[in-house]
Amino acid sequence: MKLTTLTAALALAGTTALAAEKTLDIGVSDALTGGAAVYGLPQANAVKMAAEEINAAGGIKVGDDTYMLNVIAYDDKANPTEASNSVRKLIDRDGVKYILGFCCSGATGAVASFIENEDAVMLVGNAAERSITTREIPNLVRTRPPADYTGAAAGTFVAQKGHKKVAVLGALDIGFYASYVDAFEKELEKAGGEIVTRESFGLKDRDMTPQLTKIRELGPDAILVVGYVEPAAFIYRQAVELGIDVPRFGFTSGSEEQFLRVATSEQMEGVWDLRPTELTLLSASDNGIAYHANYSEKYGIAPSPSSPYAYDQTYALKDAIEAAGTVDDTEAVAAALRELPVPDEVVMQYLPVDGKMFDVNGQAYTSNGAFQWQGGNWVFVQDLPSDAAAYSAFLSTID
Amino acid sequence: MRWNGKTLLWALALVGFILLPQLITVKYYLHLSILALCWVIAAQGQNLIQGYTGYVSIVQAGFMGIGAYSTALMGLHYDLPVWLTILLAPCVTAVFAVLTGYPSLRVKGHYFAVVTLAFNLVIFIVLMNWHDLTQGEAGITGIPKPGGKDSWLNWRDRGTYYYFVLSIAILMTGLAALIVRSRIGQTLIAIRQNEDLVGAIGIAAWKYKLFAFVTSAMYAGLAGAIYAHYQSFINPEIFGVAQSLDAILAVIIGGSGTIAGPVIGAFFVVFLPEYLRFADSFRLILYGLVLVLATIFMPRGIVGVAGDLWAKVKGKPS
């Protein structure tokens, strides 16, 4: 309905639009304001940028028709009720069938709980909670690997470094951070190591000295920091201030800028970040460098490391629609996504399973990397040993 | 005459609510209406303690959370039928309300507000951190609808759920009206007007306050349970202090200490953000401004303003 009226309007306006050129509305539901906007807003921006690039390159070709993408983005504030409202509105009112974005697990979980009954396809970005892809929802895929996939690789890495007693300080009330630590612990224990304490902090906490003082008394070989960038940066700084001089490992995915706002480069020196090989300039591929440059130019700020998850969604969707040969049959498009090879334009470095970007669970896997803070920058040091196929098989056994 | 006019209005509203699903073409607004009806129930409860008794409680969303989690967890772990867990949810909430109400009602006014707010924070932190029980921030998914798959009603259809919530909202509004007209309700109003006086004539005011607080919490628990089964998903995020403030806002905007007030206020609170979306980043500011202006210029809410207008039309001094 909406498509035809739009085309009619275009034609009536007497523009030079070709008869066969149509508009395809795609939706974004993400945190555009509030605390989680640090993750959500760059994702929404990334989708818009990808859509413009696709349009500039001639749009999406389905049979004889060419579709130009139009992005409708709603703010879900990372709140579950708001997210189900904005997705309901996209589907019911705006007639959108393809919904991208989704930076945060709670809001994503709410939408994932009903999306199976809808005539729509949902592409999840940065939300890392494992359960989102354990239910094999046919019309849902996710570009970011679950946190425990990365946690296991991180545990192996830290164990290989010879650390036995690891103290954890994390946002452990958040499910996927806890699951990262669980997987980390399992690998660490295999090598004879142990987690000596699990300390927690809240999203708004910035004074971590009580937890760090306790950790200092325990005398661990290393500390592991898992949590959002903004509080995590304070942990690194305050650990130095308290005189803790053991190796610091982390899972935070923050940019240099975000850390330097809180801590000096000297205080950050030597910190490890063990995470999916997301965007950092020094590790980026040609696509990554171009993405970084285009995004910075368009929005006047560097893209967040996790924002390409949403950028890549857009290209995966484009390829899937073209492969399915339809924009109306969402089942066909969802099926095509599951069969898709990794598109050429993506920024992240995906590890295909059986040659496909998304596995049977709808889950994509990137490589995991060990990054270290050296002289003011995150430097890519090495790939973490990660086995996407094995994890994919494991994921299929959970429900 | 006045009574007839009022009854007529209620009857008209009832007809309107019954016809609503037929009038709505975009299903999205039906979805919002269901949410608004959940809020009607919660706001009727809030009104009992805030509007009638005069104690601002900032824990209504926390109690909704307790109701929502109890119905979901009882269904999950004990395999109880949905209708039973929905009925049990307010009872579980009542237990918590007695435990929290007893200490907090020892203090008055602002103290009480802050203590209840602290309770909401505590509920939130526990829901987030007690991972084994609540699954933390990831939340509980797949909460079943009231009827099974082979039920004669299609519960997946939003129209069905709408009428389900509507009937409960009507029942609970009726119950609130009965409470208010009863001797208990009159005592609550007396407490609001002059608590010392109530104490002076030998009435144990604290019993009545506790009754109001616990009843209000049970309303919240019921609303939370109905919400949980509608959305099929809950996590702690939706039961935070911000949502408790929404309950307060609903009562104030609609008309504090009136039965119609929370009904109007709840719809206002759910639909207002929709219409403020054009100014997304200013929404918080506008929201606050509405609250401040409404309190200063129409302290009796929409119902109060409408009443004054009605009186003017009828040519009677208000």
Added chain:
Amino acid sequence: MIEILQQIINGMAIGGVYVLIALGLTTVFGILGIAHFAHGSVSMFGGYLTFFLVVMWGLPLALAILIALVVGFLLGVLIELLAYRPVRNANHINAFIVALGLTMMVEGLNLEFFGHEQVVIPTDFSRVFNIGGVTIPELRLYVILAAALLIAAMTIFVEKTKTGQAIRAVAENRDAAILMGVNVNTIPLVVFSISTALGVCAGVMVGALFAIAPGIGEGLVVKGFAVLILGGLGSIPGAVVGGLVLGITEALAAGFISSAYKDVIAFVAMILVLLVRPQGLMGKA
């Protein structure tokens, strides 16, 4: 032993911030009977503004704080005149709800002006002192000292100056104060300017030592009220004792019991105090 000492030092910094916030709340409450919920957000506004002036305009920190104090003071006066004064004689619920609305507005303004990313006010203090195994960063020490100075200044002002005595008179007995010739229309303005000044200082401290971000102010004001309840509503010594007790309790709870539930433990402590001493630790029965 070192661990306990370290935890007490840890708790004193945030405790000092709590005291400053609580002092602002307690003066407003004691004199005007208003639960000034927007206080936390106004304080953060001061911190944000300081950050902005230092980073964007390159002003020296002291000057930036001074400007923030003036602007914060004006905001406080505006709030009192436009929002609280109209409901002063109404039911106390109304004032409370106005306060909630104001909180949303100021939070919204902060978001609009300063964005959602956390900000940290840059300072030059990066040394760390080590006294027998107890470490204390320079900046933290200054924050604790500054808080102590402000508390002392506040006490002297209220006890020794004429205006201070007038404020105390209104707090004790409003009607009698009017009879004694105290102008009850200017007193609220004085009270709001003091309260906001203390708040802005707290905002700067939070911004320098920790960070300012959306929601931080609301969190602080809740803690501030918890301090009031702990210490006794309207009592200045109560705010000082309550703030330190709360800050140190949190640090000890996080260090020795559970970091996930440290806030729960702090609130439970507050509720226990309430059960035993409804008037608070230092309040009058």
